[in-house]
Amino acid sequence: MSLKNLVTDWPRYRQGIEEGGFQHYEHRWGMAIDLNACIGCNACSTACYAENNLAVVGKERFAKGHFMHWMRIERYWDENYAEQQHPEQGAHFMPMLCQQCGAAPCEPVCPVVATYHTPDGLNAQVYNRCIGSRYCNNNCPYRVRYFNFWSYYESSWPEPLNLQLNPDLTVRDKGVMEKCTFCVQRIRVAKDKARMENRKVKDGEFTTACAQACPTSAITFGDLMDQDSAVTRLWAKHEVSRYDDKGRPVQEQNKAHPELRGYRVLEELNVDPSVMYLERVREELA
Amino acid sequence: MQLIGASRTHAGRYGWPVMAATWCMAGVLSVASAAEPVSVQYPIAPQGSHNGVDVPQPIDFPHDIHTRDNKINCLYCHTYGRQSKVAGIPPTSKCMGCHSVIATDKPRIQQLTEFWEKKQPIPWLKVHDVPDFVHFTHEKHLKRFIFDNPEVMNDLSVDTVAPVCALCHGDLRAKTVAKKDKPMTMGWCVSCHEKNGGPGDCWQCHK
Structure with a gap:
């Protein structure tokens, strides 16, 4: 990124949500995750490991917090759930990945601008630029940035697993933050292809690894700037929007109607996430 | 690959x-x-x-x-x-498309033909x-x-x-x-x- 881009483009893309936000994204990649459909099987997480060259750190390092799963399944239990009427309902699952916030808290704190906002509305992490201060991780309300504490080179994958590494993506080095990119390598290929054929990227032309692997199709991925895309229609159906009628950021979705299950996690922080969740409907608990 | x-x-x-x-x-x-060489307006080259x-x-x-x-x-x-x-x-077959007949007496072409006949790719x-x-x-x-x-x-x-x-x-x-x-x-x-x-x-x- 040249200095010119740094000074002009970057603040423009992440123009404060209180100023109306930036509305002219080329694309705005977004997601909808239906928690009713999610069975907590971790297929998305596994697919992410395979697609993005994620290192398997092992039990001991995991216990120290050195894990690097860009996508995790969070489990929540109701309070004293064992005594309740339907304990067999078990945990609530929530796949948690980078929410690609429009006004991301991780971005302004980076001392070297290794994390910045792209014209596609993504939070980019440039590994070459990162110095590993971990400030972004501390500022992320979702805790979805992961620090690489150890070197995991090609040679650290046991044979023949080194052959499965994805060449469209680097194998990151020690001392840098890494995070979910919404499979930017797939986005890049789709955009390149569309550009070569002088057309726009079509909805459903590609999807992220997690959405592709999900056995219950709980994850929908697409372009929120495209009014006909599946994800936009899903956002509209559940009346989840980034701004209200007056152009002000939405702080809490209207939950008056029982059919409206959509919400975005930690919406009240005004970070404008790109991921919408559809609430799980459970049997009435006594 | x-x-x-x-x-x-x-x-x-x-x-x-x-x-x-x-x-x-x-x-x-x-x-x-x-x-004659054609004069064409090319993009500004990086320095x-x-x-x-x-x-x-x-x-x-x-x-x-x-x-x-x-x-x-x-x-x-x-x-x-x-x-x-x-x-x-290019694959060696492309070289041989011409060089099976052109300049076959030159030492470099003979090197090439050797690779071709041994069915080895040129490294x-x-x-x-x-x-x-x-x-x-x-x-x-x-x-x-x-x-x-x-x-x-x-x-x-x-x-x-x-x-x-x-x-x-x-x-x-x-x-x-x-x-x-x-x-x-x-x-x-x-x-x-x-x-x-x-x-x-x-x-x-x-x-």
Whole structure:
């Protein structure tokens, strides 16, 4: 990124949500995750490991917090759930990945601008630029940035697993933050292809690894700037929007109607996430 | 591995005879028409130079004889550039397409024939290698500077195509064995992107 881009483009893309936000994204990649459909099987997480060259750190390092799963399944239990009427309902699952916030808290704190906002509305992490201060991780309300504490080179994958590494993506080095990119390598290929054929990227032309692997199709991925895309229609159906009628950021979705299950996690922080969740409907608990 | 994949795609889409005929035609036409070098407005070239080391190739391939003297289009041999990330090294069969009859008495051609008869690929070495964390596609750059550029497309010959390739690779019409000529650093890439309106987003190239 040249200095010119740094000074002009970057603040423009992440123009404060209180100023109306930036509305002219080329694309705005977004997601909808239906928690009713999610069975907590971790297929998305596994697919992410395979697609993005994620290192398997092992039990001991995991216990120290050195894990690097860009996508995790969070489990929540109701309070004293064992005594309740339907304990067999078990945990609530929530796949948690980078929410690609429009006004991301991780971005302004980076001392070297290794994390910045792209014209596609993504939070980019440039590994070459990162110095590993971990400030972004501390500022992320979702805790979805992961620090690489150890070197995991090609040679650290046991044979023949080194052959499965994805060449469209680097194998990151020690001392840098890494995070979910919404499979930017797939986005890049789709955009390149569309550009070569002088057309726009079509909805459903590609999807992220997690959405592709999900056995219950709980994850929908697409372009929120495209009014006909599946994800936009899903956002509209559940009346989840980034701004209200007056152009002000939405702080809490209207939950008056029982059919409206959509919400975005930690919406009240005004970070404008790109991921919408559809609430799980459970049997009435006594 | 990339070469194999690219050649498969290529053969599937067009088939060798069609492509070979197209570019042969281009070559022949250019010999007839290019009595004088054509002056064409090219994109603003990135500044800077770099004295790369000589790369010891298995055969000292003379680019100048092929391009300057015989007017063979760059894209005749490096044909994948128009449709993939890498421009590619031609397979030995492409060399033998001409050299089974042309200049068979020369020592370098005899070296080539030896490889061909032993059915061994020639172990060419890569000269211009960008780091693994860089996403670079020949496809898009060629579209922008050759196929979307009417000045080049109106007179498609080695004398119009080679200066475009020379933006990054140096003028191969004046070189024998390819040698790194330009710095190929990020600042150098960005300087061209800024002058010619290329994307300035980090994630366009960094991966």
